[in-house]
Amino acid sequence: MSYEVIALLMFSGMMLLLLTGQRVFAVIGFVGALAALLLWGDGGVEMSFTSIMKVMKWYPLLTLPLFVFMGYMLAESHIADDLYKMFHVWMGPLRGGLAVGTIFMMVIISAINGLSVAGMAVGATIALPELLRRGYDKTMVTGVIQAGSTLGILVPPSVVLVLYGMIARQPVGNLWMAGVFPGLLMAALFILYIVIRCWLQPELGPPLSKEERVRYSLTEKFILLRAGLVPLAIFLSMTGLFLTGVTSLVESSAVGAVTSILAALMRGRLTWAILHQTTRKTLAISCMFFWIITAALCFGAVFDGLGAVKSVERLFLGDLGLEPWQVLVLMQLTFLALGVFLDDTAMLVIVAPLFIPLAAALGFDLVWYGVLYTITCQIAYLTPPFGYNLFLMRAMAPPEVTLPDIYRSIVPFVGIMLLTLLIIGVFPEIATWLPNYYYSK
Structure with a gap:
């Protein structure tokens, strides 16, 4: 045989x-x-x-449980609630402002957790009821929360990129830096879509009423701003120490975990129940990734x-005579097709032994290719019939949000993700410039 x-x-x-x-x-x-x-x-x-x-x-793998712990600690201690209240007060007067604020919140939640499920849980339980109560279109805001939560697997510290880095044998620090600008680009495109659509159709995202705007004084707004910036301060302290060379990657993740505990303690929200729940969830997620x-x-x-990789390389380049970029397109189309039926980790494990060495043999930057893979995973989270976020939204959404509403809501956002995938594919410097610049210094 x-x-x-x-x-x-x-x-x-x-x-x-x-x-x-x-x-x-x-x-x-x-x-x-x-x-x-x-x-x-x-x-x-x-x-x-x-x-x-x-x-x-593999020493850098210690970052995974530490970052997961940090994210769950901030979520379980409800510090993320303060973050949404801040955006509610500051962004509410704009058309679609609460939806835009939700995207901002998702970016920050992503930057302190690295998982899609954390952003989804915060968005569905905190933002969605408030948006619906304010008269926002249920289809649009359902899509906003589902799409915004996927930023957690692209914006550092992405757990998915840790998994990719382990399998592809690429530095996690490079991968995280490569995900910064693509993640911000995708978030900016989400916001642009929301602003344009709510400007053309104001009924989809009505601003706060005048009575609600004057409810909070300027002093109260700044107090909320200070409370909401706690997660951002944690992220900046963690990444700042790493980027300046004071701490290693693992040490930075430990700083994040410790500061999240201190933040919960200073807010009077650190209890044994929260500590137990956070530790239990962290252990479950970490064990799953280690086994994978x-x-x-x-x-x-x-x-x-x-020698399967050599056989596939010979098939594409020799027998079929395809150009490297044509092979790359075929690989991404395969990821998109698999994403309809599998989650991100299953996709990576199934095709990584074949595609990652093939991408390297074709001369592609594996850090850049990791970003392409991660964006494809984001699309997989939203594509029926087995989109992970679709199931989560169905489980957490109120009764008035039906399954057809959830399916319709993701159409424009999947289109934006495909556009981002195309932009990063055509202009790889968006992903590679930051890690190349930083590590060349």
Whole structure:
């Protein structure tokens, strides 16, 4: 049996097992370990063992639980509520101002958490009821919250980019810096869409009434501004120490975790119940990612041994005669197709052993390619039938927001994400300039 057929059997077997509803890391790890044993006998055991040891020895991976802890601490202690109240007061007088403020809030929540689910939880439980009560169009604001929450996997400290960096063997610091400008670009396009649409159709996002505007004095507004800027101050202190070289990446994540505890303590909101809940959620998320990384490394080691990447490279460039950019387009279309059925981690684990080495062989910058992958993941979070954020919104939205409303709401935002993907693809410097500039100094 040829190596190409073996690789095809591994992929097809993995997809069939995923359809049974088994956990992603269990399927990937099982297929990888079984293939190693069948191909190399007792020596194949070393692949699984080596994958575990790689994960345990990869020091930067410590950033993952620390950043997740920081985000959950700020969410559980309701410091994020203060953030939304600040945007409510300052942005409310504008047409669509509360929706714009929600995007700003999502950017900051993303910058202190790195996960989509945290922004989704804050937006659906805090922002959505308030927006609906103020007369905002339910379809538009549902899309705003779903799309805004996806910024958490692009804006640093993105947990998805940590996972990509581990599998692609790329520095996490470079990947995080590469996600800054693309994330801000996407947020700016979201805001531009909201402003233009609410300007053309004021009934979609009415401003606060005059009575509500004068309810808060200027002094009270500045007090709210100070309270809402606590999460931003935490993020700036953490990243500032890292960028100036005072702390390493892991040390910066520890600074973020400690300052989030201090912020909750200073606001009188640190309780044993919150600490227990935060720790439990952090442990659950971290263990899931560690198992996924271990399974992906094992699966990838088998693929390296089979030489599957060389076979695909020969097929595209030799047999089909495609140009490198044409191969890149095909890879992104594959990601988009998989995103209809799989989440971001499943997509990465399934195709990373094939696509990442292929992208490197074609001469593409793997840091830039990581940003393209992450944007594609954002689209996957919103595309039916298995969009992760669609299910979360359906579970947390009030009864008046129906499933058709949720599906319709994401159409313009998916279009904006595709536009961002195209812009970053055509102008890679948007992603690569900051890490290249910083690390060249």
